[in-house]
Every structure is written in structure tokens, then in C-alpha cells.
Amino acid sequence: MKSLNVILSLAVFILLGIAAVEHQPNDKFKNLQVLPKDITEDSLDKIMDRFTVDLGVDCKYCHERDKKADSLIFESDNKPEKEIARKMMLMTADLNKNYFQFNEEVNAAQVQAVTCFTCHKGTQIPEKEKKVVKNSPFSIQRN
Ligand code: HEC
Ligand code: HEC
Numbered sequence: 001m002k003s004l005n006v007i008l009s010l011a012v013f014i015l016l017g018i019a020a021v022e023h024q025p026n027d028k029f030k031n032l033q034v035l036p037k038d039i040t041e042d043s044l045d046k047i048m049d050r051f052t053v054d055l056g057v058d059c060k061y062c063h064e065r066d067k068k069a070d071s072l073i074f075e076s077d078n079k080p081e082k083e084i085a086r087k088m089m090l091m092t093a094d095l096n097k098n099y100f101q102f103n104e105e106v107n108a109a110q111v112q113a114v115t116c117f118t119c120h121k122g123t124q125i126p127e128k129e130k131k132v133v134k135n136s137p138f139s140i141q142r143n
Pocket of ligand 1: 028029030031032033034035036044048049051052055057058059060061062063074075081082083085086
């Protein structure tokens with residue numbers, strides 16, 4: 001009975017230990033204002049990689065370069081592109097949340113109907129004019 005108690009309290013101790021590790025706030029990232037502050041490194045990396053593909057740029061397009069150290073200062077807000085990107089993130093999330101929740105079973109996180117790529121198509125500034133007018137914009141033509 002004694003040893004069972006020891007095992008049980010040990011199990012509780014281990015579980016609490018794991019919980020404590022998992023709930024420790026992520027102190028890796030210093031200046032997140034839009035993304036959740038406790039986002040995992042893996043998730044943040046995926047999002048940043050998407051930005052580079054969707055806009056056809058590399059990391060230094062939004063992130064300030066420390067020329068002496070030849071590295072990027074990711075937490076710095078000195079490049080205006082970064083602040084614009086924050087606004088664009090909010091806008092994109094807003095579009096998905098408020099205009100694409102067609103029923104209660106589907107939430108915005110699952111749909112992501114609109115992404116950076118929807119408008120940017122791999123470029124920094126989306127085209128404003130249609131290059132080739134194929135269909136009349138005033139009728140839905142499907143075949
Ligand atoms: C289109 C602009 C853009 C591009 C390109 C981009 N980022 Fe970011 N990045 C941001 C924005 C905006 C934030 C801040 C998000 C927030 O405030 O929640 C950020 C935050 C970060 C952070 C967290 C910094 C901190 O400590 O607060 C890291 C690390 C990071 N980016 C790495 C990268 C890497 C690596 C790449 C290239 C693969 C990259 N980023 C490409 C816009 C960009
Ligand atoms: C609904 C369409 C749309 C979506 C979605 C969108 N953007 Fe944009 N974005 C634009 C337009 C249009 C411009 C150009 C505005 C202008 O003419 O100055 C722009 C400009 C930008 C710029 C500044 C480009 C420059 O060099 O001046 C950045 C950075 C940017 N977007 C990042 C993003 C990121 C990151 C996302 C995804 C989170 C995103 N955008 C999603 C339409 C969009």
C-alpha cells in the first residue's frame with residue numbers, strides 16, 4: 001500500500017511537471033502583437049514561410065537587418081513592411097471570421113478561404129487592373 005502511494009504521488013508529480021512545462025509562457029518571441037504570445041516556434045515558422053511564398057519575398061523584406069552582425073533583428077519594428085503586414089494579418093483574419101462562416105460547424109480557423117496569396121499571388125503589391133478580360137464581370141458564367 002505504501003509503495004502504491006509513492007507511485008501515485010510520483011505520477012501526479014510527473015503530470016504536474018509536464019503541465020508546468022507546457023504552460024510556461026514562450027519567452028522566445030519578444031514582440032508579438034497579433035499572433036498568440038505562446039505560439040510554438042514550429043507554428044510561427046510555418047506562418048513566416050507562407051508570407052515569403054505568398055508575397056514572393058524573403059525574411060528581410062519585413063525584418064530589419066543588423067548589417068554588422070549580418071543577421072536579422074526579428075523583434076524590431078523598424079521596417080514599415082512589418083507593420084503593414086500586421087494590418088494585413090488582421091484584415092485577412094477578419095475576412096475569414098466575418099464573411100466566411102457559412103454555418104456553425106465550420107469555424108474561421110478551418111476555412112481560411114482568404115489568405116495572403118488570394119490577393120498577392122506571389123507578389124509584393126497585388127495587381128489592381130485585370131490584364132485580360134475573359135468574362136463580363138456582371139454575369140456568372142460557368143460551364
Ligand atoms: C510579409 C512580412 C514578413 C515576412 C516576409 C516575414 N515576417 Fe516574420 N514577422 C512578421 C510580422 C508582422 C511579425 C510580428 C507578428 C505579430 O506582431 O504578432 C513577425 C514576427 C517574426 C518573429 C518573432 C519576433 C519576435 O521576437 O517578436 C520571428 C522569429 C520571425 N518573424 C521570423 C521570420 C523569418 C525567419 C522569416 C523568413 C522565413 C520571416 N519572419 C518573414 C512579418 C514578416
Ligand atoms: C484582400 C486582398 C489582400 C489580402 C488578403 C492581403 N493583402 Fe497585402 N496588400 C493588398 C493590397 C491591395 C496592397 C497594396 C496597397 C497599395 O496599393 O499600397 C497590399 C500591400 C501589402 C504590403 C505592402 C507592400 C508594399 O511594398 O508596399 C504588405 C507587406 C502586405 N500587403 C502583406 C500582406 C500579408 C502578410 C498578407 C496575409 C496575412 C496580406 N498582405 C493579405 C491586398 C491584400
